[in-house]
Amino acid sequence: MCAANTDLQQHLQQRYSAGFVTDIETDTLPAGLNETVIRQLSAKKQEPEYILNWRLQAFQRWCKMKPPAWAQVQHTPIDFQSIVYYSSPKSLADRPKSLDEVDPELLQTYEKLGIPLYEQEMLAGVAVDAIFDSVSVATTFKDTLAKAGVIFCPISEAIQQYPELIKAYLGRVVPPGDNFYAALNAAVFSDGSFVYVPEGVRCPLELSTYFRINAANTGQFERTLIIAEKGSYVSYLEGCTAPMRDENQLHAAVVELVALDDAEIKYSTVQNWYPGDEQGRGGIYNFVTKRGLCAGTRSKISWTQIETGSAITWKYPSVILRGDHAIGEFFSVAVTRNYQQADTGTKMIHVGKNTRSTILSKGISAGKSQNTYRGLVKLNPTATGARNYTQCDSLLIGDGCSANTFPYIEAGEYSGTVEHEATTSKIADEQLLYLQQRGLEPEQAVALVVNGFCKDVFEQLPMEFAVEANRLMQVSLEGCVG
């Protein structure tokens, strides 16, 4: 069972209660959502008309939609008219001047996770000026990418600079009317990343360092679009093992990936938003729509996610396998503790011939939490020779938590193969006793067992990150034994 007052939870709470003060005087629109708000928002961002119209159409659809009720999560209804949909980025003057002004307990967590100093400053929202390392790192990064012809910029910039790409691809994988939260995102998306990898280019860098440096204020309605042209490759890493601060409770992000012939996109996520306190108060509601389109022959999309944060996680990174011989993969570790609720999984939609998909999901529940795997494997009649392998494992810590597995299989095609395996296990007292006899503290013992449980997924993470992920698990499960 999770002990109530761990250090981690305490400082998470402190940090959030000490969160940013919204800057009302300047660039903030009033709460609520209507056409006027969307027009103002778009005007503030100086967007071209096609985006404004796209937003307005999405808003019209959203007005007719209802929040989905099928997920295994409970929360009080969200009042969408009480949310502020646009506020300007914080000015440097409002931020802490140096790490000396930041909550020491927060810094301790960064230490535990081994976050480098300059990243600590970014994450803690310290006002970083142009002399700092981070900026020069970012500049070098940009140069290297530019030489390779890779476009990597905020999506707001791409809307201005690359309208032909945006028009061709925005909303193509996740249409604005796809679901309630996708429609909301399309209407009000704040910003996000845009990546374009030209034909035959292997992106020379993991798109991670740069992102982490620039991740401080991504906003609550993030929208990301990644396009991999024929024969290209890109690995993109979103998020950070460090707990992220945000004053907004509702997050509704959309991520769209498009892989053309022989292209490969590897998308890794570490999600560690504020999970709420030990009583289940507060915490981020994370309603995310992530989908990849394997449009081309032999294209490949892999999703890897480590989900430890948020009060509610509602997220199903999916792949539409349209090209023949396309490959879709989903590797997931979802950790819930206290009163966290996670309903997460994937959809693999097989359309092309001989398409293959692999699903490997590891759910870890502690405290009073609820952890649900929900996955759909669909074999269309056109998907001759398609194959899927699904493995869902759940690990329970203590007696107060629960784990569910909802695998949906729609197989219309006889020549396809769908395999599903599921296990649920508890960390056995005998395992802990054995490890303690070998000198490990109970928490170290739990962390070791959990890391073993997650190994197959961690191996999918970019190298440097796998180490951090291990530490993250240890920090996340602090106080969960005893």
Added chain:
Amino acid sequence: MLEIQSLAVSVANKTILEAIDITINAGEIHVLMGPNGVGKSTLTRALLGDTGYTIESGSLRLGGLDLLPLSIEQRAHQGLFVAFQHPVTIPGVSNLQFYKAMVNAHRQVQNLEPLDAIELLAQVKQAAKQSGLTEDFLYRGLNDGFSGGEKKRNELLQMLLLSPRIAVVDEIDSGLDVDALKIIGQGIRHLQQQGTGFLLITHYPHWLEYLTPDQVHILLAGRIVQSGGVELADQVANQGFQAFAA
């Protein structure tokens, strides 16, 4: 070094062991013998600190330090090692990763820096060789898919890595072939020469040709009915435990 005095142990309010007296000095080998169900495993559990086993009376000291208030891992840090009859399996955690966690947990308590990877690997390879385990074992999951004999060799390997002050070895001889028995006998002798004191728990002394016990204790119905030299083991071998029944 390890002093067990008038120890009484109960499980779920039922007394299992009474008046246990054993004193093991550095480099001594003690053998605790008894048929199944007399409380041998209960003694192991009580010594290592399993909270499911209640100490009703008596004392337990290691090098003069009272072990009873200490947790399982604290007792381990004091140099108490238990080789289990049925070691657990932990999938996904490689043996090497586990040894590293184990060795460094001990070093941390001693205020030593964690062992660097090269030094650790050197020590592990040496211990693996002494335990008759090939290197590929190091990268497999902890006891995952190991045969009974391999698991016990793995217990020996860990014991060699830690060089404990006292090792309680629970039925390590059961189900072992002659080669494995010999290797484990050699391993124990090696540690004995370095000063480790042993409590070997067994229902039959398979390994007497490899080891010479300093004392043999006969456990029947929760009590030590007789303690003496190696001749007691011979008596068990010839006449069974009935010879000791009152």
